[in-house]
Amino acid sequence: MRKVILIPDSFKGTMSSAEICQIMADAVHTHYPDAEIVALPVADGGEGSVDAFLTAVGGEKVTVEVNGPFPGEPVAAFYGRLDEQTAVIEMAATAGLPLVEGRQAPERTTTHGVGELMLTAARAGARHLIVGAGGSATNDLGTGAAAAAGIGFFDAAGERFMPTGGSLDRIARIDISTLAPELRDCTVTVMCDIDNPLYGERGAAAVFGPQKGASPDLVRLLDDQLRAGSTAIVRDLGVDLAEVPGAGAAGGLAGGLMAFFGASLRQGIDVVLDAVDFDQVVSDASMVFTGEGKIDSQSLSGKVVVGVARRAKPRGVPVVAVVGDIGDGFEGAYDEGVSAVFSINNLAIPFAQARVRARQDLALTMDSILRFARQLLPVGAERATTAG
Template identity: 40%
Template sequence: MKVVIAPDSFKESLSAKQVCECIERGFRKIFPESEYVHLPLADGGEGTVEVLMQGLQGEMQQTLVSDPLGREVTAHWALLDGGKTALIEVAAASGLDLLSSHERNPATTSTFGTGEVIKAALDCGVEKILLGLGGSATNDGGVGIAQALGAKLLDHNGAGLKRGGLALNGLASIDLTAIDPRCKSTEFVVACDVSNPLIGAHGASAVFGPQKGANAELVAELDSALRKFAQLGSLHLGIDHSNSMGFGAAGGTPLGLSLIFDVQIKPGIEMVLDTLEADTLLQGADLVITGEGQMDNQTLQGKTPFGIARRAKRLGIPVIGLAGSLGKEVDDLYPHIDSLFASVRSPQALPQVLDEASANVERVARNIAANLKLGMQLTK
């Protein structure tokens, strides 16, 4: 039996590779002779660099840049294809995990550091940049990136705007004449794990702002600021991206990027699966096991388990989902994932859940395998 193990990470507890190892250990207790293929995945957010580096020839890089509040931080990224392609995550320089809970404030956080990483990649002579958008601490519409690469965003007095999402409410004009000329000749692919528009009830500020520290009043102000940025940006782009799908990712980062690069936006999981040649790895598989920290109907919104399950189903391969926990609404998952299992063994405090994650996943994987074996015996 060939089993392809293809999960995302379990946030704050296990990397995708560690989840693969736990599941294999559990299965081997029941099916020791089976073939196990590890395909650790990510959907464009945190962990994308690590996942793709495991599957491709590449070289890790590190650059000293600005964190979301302007402090120095070392951002890790990667060079692939003999230095022709850069793989970068917004989270590496502008991520929510770089801030303590009391520092989270999308009014002032900026993507400037991500722009500095992009500049470092350009300095290495790359021809293509892959950028994962998940996990940002920002809501600045990617303005920080644009500023780091030479864009001037000016207020009514002609002064440059301060960094941060709220500063965009004072935006009066955009000057792109000093943009780094290498940007237009660089292929730029954005891996996006959400389809939210830039503004409105389903936009960047309303949906993701609260987890980044915004209260209801600030959400409204940030939404207004992004609307203004989109309107002024349309004078350069020829289109108002206020309602463009995917432009709400990473606090609206695709908008700022589109002023600088000829951006291609792709679902993050599809970019990762194509890059890792997942369809080839799935050939001849009898079973796919996938998962993430929590699975519910939101998993259908471009998340890793849904992406790999669709590929498997096209090939007629059954799929099992193993998550840390299952949400209240999972019914819509069943046409895509044959069965779902949660690994948390009992009601527990979060620190205990995280501490026991490895043992819990291994135990449930063992029980899934035991059930499969029992089913095989009963059908004889």
């Protein structure tokens, strides 16, 4: 093999994408010592997105103290400055599920800190903000982020307040004229790896509310609140989010950023692949190794494995997916350009046990794949064919 690209997502709760790249690289070099390896650890909008961008294209991480998921409780968050014009913001850094462990309350949590990060980056000179919408503990339709950026929300008595997931129906008026001037000139791109609408059976509350601690009754309340918030946005801003695929990402943050900041929604992996110039990088590759924690029918909506495969397919480059687990409905990935799928869970054991041995199982799986590859493409064969 002349050139091998390693471009996995993290295995959440187990290994970071950078760790996976290193294990994969060691295995490739064991079997193909002269191979050129291009390691591109990625994320599709959730935790690790900032680090993935910084590793792939360079830049610096900026630490900022902002409000966490609960108003008045600060956290040390961060954003990535890729260059003078571009900043990457990971909503999970200030409003992610790990920050509310044991205190899940999606009716009270806020994205206020996300707006603070956006404003901080804009005041530092950024004019393109990339916001990763994944891993949220919130369901506030991005109203917290909007309030932090200066947008006013008023109740029926004319009192200004900051809505949360349980109080969106109190919004009687939205005043967007007070948006911070630094953000008016910014282009906002939302990295989104799901296509769920804002509300309804596949909406933010119904699908993701339970993992944020919502009971069935609370899920119904949150869904009603998102409907009310959407109605207020149509009334005051003229933006209808009801049928927008992906608007429900991160508890409606994606939809809110569209309505309040004019943001565009893109598949997270496509944003990353553009940033690292993947189409050019893959053009002369011999093979691509990618992966994610679990591949199933949801992966077909555009998560890392399928996003990578779609870009590699027109160039005829084989894509091997090495994943933590395989679920129902994954077979459609083959139609998208995936050549083969392998699970590292060789013993078919529960996740609690598998995660302890994930690193060694990944190494063993890569070794098995590459041993087989050497039967098809011995070391030096590709080079000899080219030379001859």
